[in-house]
Structures are given as structure tokens and as C-alpha cells.
Amino acid sequence: MKKVAIIGYAQHPILENAGALNEVELIMPVVHQLFDELGISQNNIDFTCSGSCDYLQGAAFAFVEGLSAIQTNPPIKESHVEMDAAWAMYESMLKIQMGDADTALIYGFGKSSPGRLDSIISLQMDPYYISPLWPDRVSLAAIQARVLLEKNIITPEQMITAVIEARTNSKNNKNALVTELVDKEAYLASENISSPLNEFDCPPISDGSSAMIIASEEKAYEFTDHPIFIEGIDHRIESSNIGSRDLSKPTGILASIEKLKLEKIKFDVAELHTQFSHEVPYLQSVLNLSDVPTNLSGGPLVGNVMMCAGLDAIGKTYESLKSNDFTNGLAHASSGPCLQHNMLVHLEKKS
Amino acid sequence: MSEEEKKDYAESPINLEYHYTAGSATTRFLNQVKEGKIVGQSCPKCSAVYVPPRGSCPRCGVATNIEVPLTDKGCIESFTIVHIPIPGNPIVPPYVCAMIRLDGANISFLHLIQGIDVEEIRIGMRIQAVWKPKDEWTHSLENIKWFTPIDEPDVDVATLRFQES
Numbered sequence: 001m002k003k004v005a006i007i008g009y010a011q012h013p014i015l016e017n018a019g020a021l022n023e024v025e026l027i028m029p030v031v032h033q034l035f036d037e038l039g040i041s042q043n044n045i046d047f048t049c050s051g052s053c054d055y056l057q058g059a060a061f062a063f064v065e066g067l068s069a070i071q072t073n074p075p076i077k078e079s080h081v082e083m084d085a086a087w088a089m090y091e092s093m094l095k096i097q098m099g100d101a102d103t104a105l106i107y108g109f110g111k112s113s114p115g116r117l118d119s120i121i122s123l124q125m126d127p128y129y130i131s132p133l134w135p136d137r138v139s140l141a142a143i144q145a146r147v148l149l150e151k152n153i154i155t156p157e158q159m160i161t162a163v164i165e166a167r168t169n170s171k172n173n174k175n176a177l178v179t180e181l182v183d184k185e186a187y188l189a190s191e192n193i194s195s196p197l198n199e200f201d202c203p204p205i206s207d208g209s210s211a212m213i214i215a216s217e218e219k220a221y222e223f224t225d226h227p228i229f230i231e232g233i234d235h236r237i238e239s240s241n242i243g244s245r246d247l248s249k250p251t252g253i254l255a256s257i258e259k260l261k262l263e264k265i266k267f268d269v270a271e272l273h274t275q276f277s278h279e280v281p282y283l284q285s286v287l288n289l290s291d292v293p294t295n296l297s298g299g300p301l302v303g304n305v306m307m308c309a310g311l312d313a314i315g316k317t318y319e320s321l322k323s324n325d326f327t328n329g330l331a332h333a334s335s336g337p338c339l340q341h342n343m344l345v346h347l348e349k350k351s
Numbered sequence: 352m353s354e355e356e357k358k359d360y361a362e363s364p365i366n367l368e369y370h371y372t373a374g375s376a377t378t379r380f381l382n383q384v385k386e387g388k389i390v391g392q393s394c395p396k397c398s399a400v401y402v403p404p405r406g407s408c409p410r411c412g413v414a415t416n417i418e419v420p421l422t423d424k425g426c427i428e429s430f431t432i433v434h435i436p437i438p439g440n441p442i443v444p445p446y447v448c449a450m451i452r453l454d455g456a457n458i459s460f461l462h463l464i465q466g467i468d469v470e471e472i473r474i475g476m477r478i479q480a481v482w483k484p485k486d487e488w489t490h491s492l493e494n495i496k497w498f499t500p501i502d503e504p505d506v507d508v509a510t511l512r513f514q515e516s
Contacts, residue, residue, distance in 0.1 A: 018372075019372065020372050020373070020374065020375045020378050021372075021374065021375055022372060022373065022374030022375075022377070022405075022406055024374065024405065024406045024407050025374055025375055025376070025406045025407075025414070028406075028407055028412065028413070028414060031412070032413075042412060055367070057369075058367060058369040058371070065405075067409065068405060068406070068407045068408075068409040068412075069407055069412055070412045071410070071411050071412035071413075072409055072410060072412070073397075073410040073411065113370070114369045114370045114371065114372065115367055115368065115369045115370075116367070116368070119367055120367060123365070123367065130361070130363065131361070131363035131365075132363075132365060
């Protein structure tokens with residue numbers, strides 16, 4: 001495996017409603033910010049890969065329009081995933097491993113405000129045969145929360161703690177959308193949206209964009225003195241047939257843990273793509289993170305840009321390692337209902 | 352159910368509703384269109400002029416933040432004669448859809464050509480906008496009913512190709 005490092009990451013302030021700003025106008029500032037910070041341009045980028053969801057914009061091939069935010073003359077090599085941009089990073093990783101590129105620009109963007117996110121995510125994710133059944137993302141998450149609570153894998157108190165900590169940690173995150181603190185009384189007084197989940201257990205509707213640049217080891221040191229290396233990356237998907245899954249057994253994540261030999265690593269920080277409060281204690285337990293500071297950015301509960309939040313978990317882990325006396329970080333990205341598809345990324349700062 | 356009424360399919364309409372936003376650059380453009388003005392936007396790096404503007408120069412990847420007032424005259428960059436009626440479309444075939452390149456712009460947009468026999472239309476022909484009455488103007492290029500030929504010499508469209516500055 002070639003050594004590959006993250007050399008930069010930028011995130012647009014997360015907005016409840018970006019209003020008149022279109023996707024291109026959301027992407028351009030973060031890409032320019034990245035280039036300016038590193039003192040480089042698109043001419044230094046061998047491969048460009050984006051992550052987005054056309055259903056969010058409501059137009060076929062909407063992702064092609066997103067490319068208007070990028071300098072494409074002289075012509076560039078580019079690709080796109082109809083997924084969270086964390087998977088665009090994975091594709092870029094492969095491109096570098098294959099020797100087709102030494103540097104890659106990754107960007108993700110999503111506006112959830114223009115449509116009904118429950119219906120949009122349902123259409124994107126539901127593998128229907130004849131007609132959509134329209135299960136919404138919150139109800140599906142609630143099923144998993146209920147399973148985990150009834151099996152005593154997590155407790156209601158842990159869910160409350162996850163919410164309170166997310167809000168408290170939002171102060172570390174200049175781009176967080178939700179920064180209002182919440183206490184136990186307010187939490188308990190909140191009505192269920194889909195039992196056992198109330199509004200605090202669910203992520204806010206968010207608009208935004210993010211960008212990242214990764215590079216082979218040699219190139220990384222050309223552009224920065226402080227690259228953060230991707231020591232391990234692995235992703236696994238479980239059945240799209242939710243009835244055939246045991247929602248309390250993360251078989252994909254466990255396989256990734258084994259593949260990446262994570263049990264041997266002492267992590268200093270972790271950022272998890274946990275969109276719902278119950279997923280925080282669940283993944284902390286699965287990933288053995290009880291003593292590891294987790295979601296210091298507040299995580300998706302304080303800002304959850306669709307098709308970006310997974311890349312943001314990687315980006316926030318990168319930022320934590322860069323600005324603290326940390327060595328090892330774990331990032332998690334997820335896709336699909338009930339943590340169906342998961343990616344684990346082990347980042348390491350070389351001393 | 353009688354034999355005739357049997358269906359071998361089921362209808363299952365799917366709808367999603369969106370609050371579409373044009374983007375801040377296109378919004379500035381449409382606000383001018385409502386006043387009967389066509390204002391393109393130019394790239395600060397390569398000077399290409401976009402009309403309608405989408406917010407960025409897709410060659411350079413930067414915001415097109417320079418406003419460039421244009422006239423409603425230009426030429427036909429390309430066209431097609433439509434002979435097939437489209438259900439619900441009030442225009443009676445044959446009619447012409449053309450890519451309109453306004454003077455001073457570096458991209459073209461689609462609009463109708465009227466006021467000339469379809470067989471006489473040619474690439475490079477000079478044309479000008481025919482506007483709807485002012486009280487019908489909205490935030491739309493449909494404020495222009497169509498373009499119609501004007502008595503000026505044809506343009507060699509090869510000269511319209513974008514020149515690297």
C-alpha cells in the first residue's frame with residue numbers, strides 16, 4: 001500500500017437554509033479556501049471526485065452542474081459517487097493506489113432545505129421492486145434504537161448524554177448549526193417524533209459543503225509540513241433488505257475492525273457519523289471507544305449536511321489530530337438506513 | 352372485471368416537491384430580466400461572458416462577479432426546425448428552436464425564431480428579441496416572445512469561438 005495523507009480540509013458553515021445560494025455557490029468558497037491555504041490550484045490536482053445526491057436537487061445529473069464550481073480548463077480527470085463524499089475519498093484513495101494520481105480533490109455538497117428529506121432519502125435508499133414503500137429515515141432509525149434499548153445494549157440515559165454532549169461540544173465547531181445547550185429536563189419534555197426518538201435525538205436539516213485534499217506521501221510533504229496519514233481505511237455494506245439484518249449486530253463494522261486491526265490501536269480521538277443519538281453509545285461500544293473523546297465537533301447532531309457529514313467526520317478527525325497533541329484518530333462514515341454501510345478510517349500523525 | 356378491463360400493469364406515481372432556488376448570480380440576472388434588461392456576467396480570470404449566468408465560470412471555477420449589460424441583438428449559432436407537434440404546446444409546427452448568441456456573450460441559450468419562413472433560416476443570421484408587453488414581464492426569459500431576423504449582414508460563427516486571452 002502506498003502511503004496517502006490528508007493535507008487539507010475545509011467546511012462551509014452549516015446552514016439551516018442556504019436560501020438563494022445554489023450548490024455551485026456553496027462549493028466554490030470551500031474549494032478556494034483549501035487551495036489558498038495550501039498555496040496551490042486545480043493545476044496541482046491529478047484527480048477530482050465529488051459526492052452528492054441528485055434527489056436532493058431534484059434534477060437528473062445534477063452533480064454535473066456541481067462541476068461548474070471547479071476549474072476544468074485545461075481538462076481534468078474527475079468522477080462522482082452518488083453517496084457521501086467519504087466514499088469519494090475512498091475512490092480517490094484507490095486512484096492514488098493504482099498509480100493514476102498523486103493528488104486528489106474531494107468535495108461533497110447537499111442542500112436538504114428545498115425538499116422533504118424523509119421522502120428524498122427514502123427514494124434514494126429504499127431498494128423497492130415495484131413501488132416505493134416510503135419508509136422514512138427517522139422511523140427506520142427508531143426501529144434500531146428500539147432494538148438496542150430492548151436488548152440493553154444501550155440505555156435511555158446514554159442517549160440523553162449523547163445529546164447533551166453534542167450540544168456542549170458544538171462550541172468547538174465554528175461551523176456547527178445547532179449550538180443551543182440542552183438539559184435533561186428539556187430533553188425529557190420533548191415529544192417523540194418516532195418513538196423512542198424525539199427532536200433532540202435527530203439531526204437538524206442542514207445545507208452546506210465540504211472539501212478535502214489527499215496526496216501520496218511524497219506529494220503531501222511538497223504541500224504541507226503537517227500531513228495526517230490514512231493508515232487504514234475499510235468499508236462494508238450489509239443487506240439492503242432490512243428484515244434480514246440483525247440490527248443489534250454490526251457485522252460489517254466488526255469485519256472492518258478486524259481487517260484494520262483496530263483493537264491494537266489506542267485512539268486519542270474519534271469522530272463518528274452518528275446521525276441519531278442512540279448510534280453514539282452503540283458505536284462507542286462496538287468500536288471500544290468508552291475512554292476515547294468522541295465527536296468533539298458535536299457530530300451530525302449539531303449539523304448534518306447530507307453527502308458531506310461522513311467526509312466531515314474524517315475532516316474533523318484530521319483537524320483534531322493536527323491541532324492537538326494526538327497521534328491516532330478514528331473516523332467513521334455511514335450510509336443507508338440503520339447504519340447499513342459503514343466506513344472506518346484510521347488516521348495517524350507522524351511525530 | 353371484464354376481460355377488456357384487465358391491466359397487466361399498476362400505476363404508481365411518485366412525486367417530490369422542491370422549493371427551487373436559482374442561485375444568487377442567476378437571481379441577479381432574473382431581477383434585471385424582469386426590468387427588460389439582459390445583463391450577463393463575466394469571469395474575472397478569462398473574461399468569458401455568460402448569459403444566462405449560473406454563478407460560476409465552469410472553465411476557471413470562480414464566481415462571475417462582473418456584470419455586463421448586453422443588447423437584445425445577436426445571431427443564430429445553431430437551430431432546428433420542429434415538425435412534430437408536442438402535446439400541450441400551443442406553437443404550431445413547423446417552427447424553429449435556435450441557440451441564440453447575443454452580441455458580447457460567450458455562450459448561447461435556446462429560444463424561438465419567428466417572423467420568417469422556416470426554410471430561410473440559417474446559421475449566422477442576425478436576430479433581435481421581440482418582447483412581450485411590459486405589464487407581462489416576470490422573472491423569466493419568456494419575457495422575450497421570440498427572436499426575429501433583422502436586416503444586418505450574417506456573422507461567420509467560426510469567429511464566435513472563445514479565444515484564450
